[in-house]
Amino acid sequence: MASSRTGKLVILSGPSGSGKTTVVRKLLGVAEPRLELSVSATTRPPRAGEVDGKDYHFLTTEEFLRRKAAGEFLETFEVFGNGYWYGTLRSEVERRLADGISVLLEIDVDGAMEIVKQYPSAVTIFLSPGTEEELERRLRGRKTESEETIQRRLATAKREMAAMNKYKYQIVNDAGAVNETVQRLADVIQNDSGDDAL
Numbered sequence: 468m469a470s471s472r473t474g475k476l477v478i479l480s481g482p483s484g485s486g487k488t489t490v491v492r493k494l495l496g497v498a499e500p501r502l503e504l505s506v507s508a509t510t511r512p513p514r515a516g517e518v519d520g521k522d523y524h525f526l527t528t529e530e531f532l533r534r535k536a537a538g539e540f541l542e543t544f545e546v547f548g549n550g551y552w553y554g555t556l557r558s559e560v561e562r563r564l565a566d567g568i569s570v571l572l573e574i575d576v577d578g579a580m581e582i583v584k585q586y587p588s589a590v591t592i593f594l595s596p597g598t599e600e601e602l603e604r605r606l607r608g609r610k611t612e613s614e615e616t617i618q619r620r621l622a623t624a625k626r627e628m629a630a631m632n633k634y635k636y637q638i639v640n641d642a643g644a645v646n647e648t649v650q651r652l653a654d655v656i657q658n659d660s661g662d663d664a665l
């Protein structure tokens with residue numbers, strides 16, 4: 468039977484390397500009630516092991532801009548100033564919420580604030596890596612980026628950390644404590660009352 472209640476919209480942000488992908492993978496398995504991930508669209512190339520339609524919808528810039536013009540996105544953002552676009556597709560979010568299924572968005576700070584304007588009761592969570600040193604260690608440990616990209620991401624991280632108090636919840640993903648972080652996320656999402664985020 469379809470639920471008469473709409474699902475919760477959960478927004479998770481945090482600097483690149485804070486551990487979003489790692490904790491979200493585990494969270495989807497344990498969250499109650501059911502939580503599904505919105506797969507974003509991007510024009511950046513896939514990393515080794517990333518699957519189209521699962522990690523992202525990988526689009527050409529032409530296709531991305533065509534769909535943007537057609538109004539298919541809730542928000543779009545050119546994240547690192549390097550020409551790559553990211554965006555949340557309406558088709559990933561609207562139907563599920565109406566069907567009573569909660570949806571998780573893993574998006575950057577600017578995108579998050581755009582969405583909150585449209586969904587003021589969204590559950591907004593900022594994931595922080597603890598310290599700057601820990602963030603740098605994780606970015607280097609992942610071995611997926613060039614030195615230039617790492618430096619750019621560290622600079623962006625400082626700007627993003629400054630926005631953390633715009634989120635309803637702040638969670639530190641302590642080194643070696645992934646399972647604890649996942650549990651805290653699950654608790655926050657389950658217990659949020661739906662009061663407006665701002």
Ligand SMILES: Nc1nc2c(ncn2[C@@H]2O[C@H](COP(=O)(O)OP(=O)(O)O)[C@@H](O)[C@H]2O)c(=O)[nH]1
Pocket residue numbers: 480481482483484488507508511542543544546553554555556573574575576577578579
């Ligand atoms: N605004 C917006 N940001 C997004 C979206 N999808 C991903 N991002 C953000 O884009 C940034 C870069 O993501 P990605 O290239 O996968 O790198 P990662 O953060 O290191 O995994 C991260 O801050 C994501 O949260 C989206 O649909 N909209």
Ligand SMILES: Nc1ncnc2c1ncn2[C@@H]1O[C@H](COP(=O)(O)OP(=O)(O)O)[C@@H](O)[C@H]1O
Pocket residue numbers: 481482483484485486487488489490605606608609640641642643644645
């Ligand atoms: N709590 C943690 N302690 C130590 N390392 C972590 C923790 N969470 C994530 N990592 C590692 O840090 C790196 C960045 O995590 P990732 O999930 O890719 O971050 P993001 O999606 O935010 O960019 C990965 O190599 C991951 O295994």
